[in-house]
Amino acid sequence: MIKAIVSALTLTLIPAIASADNITGRASVVDGDTIEINGVRIRFEGIDAPESRQLCENAGGKRYRCxxxxxxxxxxxxxxxxxxxxxATGKSYDRIVGHCVRSDGEDISAWMVRNGHAIDWPKYSNARYAKDQAEAQSARLGIWGGKFEMPCIARGARCD
Structure with missing residues (x-):
């Protein structure tokens, strides 16, 4: 019951939050492409990261929780x-979708993709992070160092 009330309130507040210019604060990590700031969940625009439960293989074939x-x-x-x-650039389900930076101006999504911890999702990024992904693939960083299933497939969703 309480969860339903909180969900309803969150959905009511999202349009007001999404219209604000910026959401700033100490971020808590939910997963590789979602954070929470001041109780507001924000999904990074244009990237997709492995699911929390997702397993990948490293270069030696050993499975790990990527x-x-x-x-x-x-x-x-x-x-x-x-x-x-x-x-904020939009909404997806119960979360804000947004472009996020650290206080030093570093683009968080670009860093995640460039270091092999997430993939560019052209459907939503217009290939904004394609160069970062090519760098990670070439250097075999993170998930690119072995085998992995695309996060959208691991979630049971369509990737197109």
Missing amino acids: GQVSAKALDTFLSQSRPTTCT
Whole structure:
């Protein structure tokens, strides 16, 4: 019951939050492509990260929780320059979609993709992070160092 009330209130508040220019504060990592600032969930626009439960294989064929590795890398990266600022660009389900930067101006999505912790999702990015992804693939960083299933497929969703 309480969860339903909180969900209803969150959905009521999202349009007001989404119309604000920026959401700034200390970010808590939900997963490799979603953070929470001041109780507001924000999904990074244009990228997709491995799911928390997702398993990948490293270069040696050993399975590991790549979703957890992605989330931990994001947490470490964000802790090095606070606060985080996100500009809302839309909504998806119960979350804001936005473009986020650290206090030093570093684009969080670009960093995640460039370091192999997320992929460019051209459907939503217009290939904005394609160069970052090519760098990660070439250097075999993160998920590109072995085998992985696209996060959208691991979620059971369509990737197009």
